[in-house]
Amino acid sequence: MATTAPQGNTHGTLLGHPKGLFILFFAEMWERFSYYGMRALLVLYLTKHFLMSDEQSGYVYGAYTSLVYITPVVGGWLADHYLGQRKAVLFGGILIAIGHLLLGVEGGGGQDAVALNAFWTALAFIIVGTGFLKANISAIVGQLYPRDDVRRDPAYTIFYMGINLGGILGPIACGILGETVGWSWGFGAAAAGMLLGIVVFVLGKPLLLGKGEPAQPEVLTERVVGPLTREWIIYGGAVLSVLGVAWLVGNHDAVGWLLIACGVLTVPYLLWEAFARMERIDRDRMLAALFLLALNPLFWGLFEQAGSSLNLFTDRHVDRHILGWEVPASVFQSVNSMFVVLLAPMFAGLWVWLGKRGREPSTPAKFGLALIQVGLGFLALVWGAHWAGLDNPTPVFFIFVIYALHTMGELCLSPVGLSAMSKLSLPRMLGLMMGVWFLATAAGDFIAGLIAANIGAKSAASADPALATLEVYSSVGWFGIVVGGLVVLVAPFVKRLMHLDKLKEA
Ligand code: GLN
DSSP, X not given: OOOOOOSSTTTOEETTEETHHHHHHHHHHHHHHHHHHHHHHHHHHHHHTSOOOHHHHHHHHHHHHHHHHHHHHHHHHHIIIIIOHHHHHHHHHHHHHHHHHHHTOOTTSSSOHHHHHHHXXXXXXXXXXXXXXXXXXXXXXXXXXXXXXXXXXXHHHHHHHHHHHHHHHHHHHHHHIIIIIOXXXXXXXXXXXXXXXXXXXXXXXXXXXXXXXXXXXXXXXXXXXXXXXXXXXXXXXXXXXXXXXXXXXXXXXXXXXXXXXXXXXXXXXXXXXXXXXXXXXXXXXXXXXXXXXXXXXXXXXXXXXXTTHHHHHHHHHEEOEETTEEOOGGGGGGHHHHHHHHHHHHHHHHHHHHHHTTOOOOHHHHHHHHHHHHHHHHXXXXXXXXXXXXXXXXXXXXXXXXXXXXXXXXXXXXXXXXXXXXXXXXXXXXXXXXXXXXXXXXXXXXXXXXXXXXXXXXXXXXXXXXXXHHHHHHHHHHHHHHHHHHHHHHHHHHHHHHOHHHHHHO
16 A cells, blocks of 8 residues: 655655645646647647648547547556556656657658658657556645645645646747747657656655555566566557557547447446446436536537637637737647636635635536636637628737636636546546546547537638638537526536535535
């Protein structure tokens, strides 16, 4: 079992937290720097360098971001059962850095077969690497604290700031380099970020106080095939899986089938657990969790236009001049993270303030509000573009408005949803439910790809591509508002299924 090293005594604390938290903070900050830096460039690279249509690039974006959230389920399982989280994070970081380096192989542009294959392989390295890194680094955060430690929630808030600091810096650095100096410079900056993250993580190992180590190291060092230990077989298997994943990123339909297969396996299984094996209260909670899980893909499906169709819209139809400088479109990908850093403390305070007055919205109501806000964000942009007149570029102000509303939605759903999963699931199913939450996010990213591809196809067929995009934004905006409104209406019933009063007594 985990060691019982004294909490922070041997190495001291920083801001009242074990110093290890800040190692994880900076390691994850650099990982997200690379992820969001590269994501900011992705569709621009696909459309301008590989000359893919908007439709095709929407599919690739959807498949890539979807796979990035499917693999943590496997990576989390492998870490829990064999590797331990620390080794998994380190291995994942190395794969991610290889992926970003490989993206530097630009080739001559157009549909250059060698460069395209290098590109699919690079994306697959990042996807598999993220599978090992993302969920596991978050798990080590929790392991630094005893179960009942009140600093646990603040620790995750600090960690989330690290994520978004990376989300701010990545698109700025990689975006400016990639769009103004050369694509491979942007991807190179992403690789450098991930390498810095690895350095921080390796040097900071003593501060992790022995947490996240394998539960049974002897199982890991056991030789299974010839001289090969189980640990090396896992690493080798992961590297081999890159080939399959590389095929998947380029075959959007297959990712769709994979998600459907996951859904067909998990939803009936969870319903069977609920109806065949649970008492009434736990069954109700599972139904409430399934309700929230079903909304998750709708939210991310709309939100994740950010890096795809909204990125292209910003590039082509927005007046990006700020203080006389024409800001590259990719740089605006950092605005969401800026708003998270700015607004997250306000939201946390708002929930406490409302809670004290007995007026804090329930979790399902917050999900409804999230959908309404993401919908309003789209309508604000549509309205702004029409107000400026479609013959003119849209004022950049409206890009800030859409991201502000989308971020407010994110803050009503993302942290709230994770905490709801941990509250609503039986302890024996917690890992599975977290995995299913990520799968639902993956489904959302897939839907986002479909919407972006649809926008691409409509724009290509239309005499006015900006208008075609805005028409779809208007439809999805109203969809978000109507569904969100309905969710707010049924929220009191779902809240009752959560049996929160009993949770406090337990
Ligand atoms: N922005 C957060 C992160 O990168 C959450 C993203 C998500 O859940 N889709 O970790």
